[in-house]
Amino acid sequence: MNSYLNIDHVGITFPTDNGPLNVLDNVNLKVEQGEFISLIGHSGCGKSTVLNIVAGLLQATEGGVLLENREVREPGPDRAVVFQNHSLLPWLSVYDNVRLAVDQVFKRTKSKAERDEWTRHNLELVHMSHALDRKPDEISGGMKQRVGIARALAMEPKVLLMDEPFGALDSLTRTHMQDSLMEIQAELNNTVIMITHDVDEAVLLSDRIIMMTNGPSASIGEILQVELERPRDRLSLAEDRDYNHYRAEVVRFLHERHVGKRPQTAAETATDAGAGQDETQGAQEKQGLRLAV
């Protein structure tokens, strides 16, 4: 009963101008150590919200998250996040971006030389050793995402959370990154929760695919166990019957949801508004200041 990560009957309601908006309802998921989980669903269904609750960046209004039987109350490096837009500090070099995280997490447990070594090791892992001194502006989108992953891995997280890590990349770079991620995963055997829009990505990388229903009050619709042998190879899998079966399952689910979604356009807009709420509020604050100039 005591699983590694337990997302226990989580629900979240945001207050909006049009009254409270229930974005997630009764999300229930148990994750074992070393498992690779994908969250897939239509835009605005609350995938990112689930991830943010696990990360501690958002507080669930109902239920809660337990990691190794301890409740998650705030963000922390044991639940490292790889953000969709890499979120590297543009004024720090590749090395310093990772080193900042390493210094923060291993302040007391590692010596200076060890922290330097560990930073280099993690950048080596994502094949970025050649660009240690470059600034994020000077490297490509794929490289930035590699550094973002290195930074997260360097924290030695119990759970690695990835919010559409490859969503902003072109498809060729994305394939490279997926292969890299599989390699790293084979070596480190991290517990990973990844949000994706890409069906192939989900099937290729995951042990389980969590398909979410549409919001508001989104929840887990179906769970697909992907029992493909590892290491997985995308070329041979393209012809594989099981692979294509899993793929078809996910596509079917998404398609059904899409059709089912049509009549509730009003609700859909409301959910989108809810999901983007934080950003909108930030933008308004900013605008308030801008106006004041």
Added chain:
Amino acid sequence: MSIAIRSHKTFEITWLENAIGFLASDRLTKTTGKLARNVLVPFTAILVFLLLWAAGAQQVQTSLGVLPGPAKVWEQTKALYDEHVAERDKAAAFYERMDKRVEKAIAAGKPAEKIERMKSRSYTGKETFIDQIFTSLWTVMTGFVIASLIAIPVGIVIGMSQTLYQAFNPIIQVFKPVSPLAWLPLVTMVVSAVYVSDDPWFSKSFLNSAITVTLCCLWPTIINTAVGVSGVSKDLINVSRVLKLSWFTKTLKIVLPSAIPMMFTGLRLSLGIGWMVLIAAEMLAQNPGLGKFVWDEFQNGSSNSLARIMVAVIAIGFIGFLLDRGMLALQRTVSWDKSAVLR
């Protein structure tokens, strides 16, 4: 083929660009074309301006004679410099004379008290144009530095807290548009009431000017710093939350660097405003500096006055330009965002 010009398509003054392109390139190599555009074009523009000025000025008859053209202004520029050199020589001669007299007095066994008094006497010649320039520069930098030292921390704090922002915003908005000349009488009265000392570090007029500059330099820096700080990307804040950075580390490593470009925008605005304010304040209050020079020349009303005022106008503009370039150079070395367009 004409060289591709950046603004060619942007602003669509094709005929002009083509004309310049024709003048600058075609038969020339690329480097000479570039040189022509970077040097020749501004040079031509200045030349055209000087010609128009020379031609136009002759048409204006004032009570102090014809409005001076570039030649007269140049002549006065040299005259002002010569006056400065002459004044310096006079000062040097004065101190030499004084030294001799002091020596003589010591030899004659005069009381030490009297010798001290002789030694402390300083030259009281009139301030030259060059002196006034340095007085103004010193005043504006003092006012600007004081303003920045106050405005940057205030801006950071206000930018970080929505509540504080709301608290301070009305005050800032009300004081921001106040003209420096409205501050000046208040500052003068307060300074003469509060700053009472037998052996003052600064003269009161210097303080009046500097504080007036400070009061006008504060607002752009405060506002822009606050906007820069509050505009820190939410994602970067999330990174700092995941890393559990302390408040201090977060401010130092994330908030400040990302606010630096905006901060410099504010500082540059402030310095520009400060320089303009200072000249006006010096004119009004008769405080030493370029503004006083302009006012004195105006009151003087000699046949050279207008040309001298024009020298001052050009000097003021040129110094303002250099100050802005200086800030830009500083921004370039401090800011991480080298790709930002710095104009």
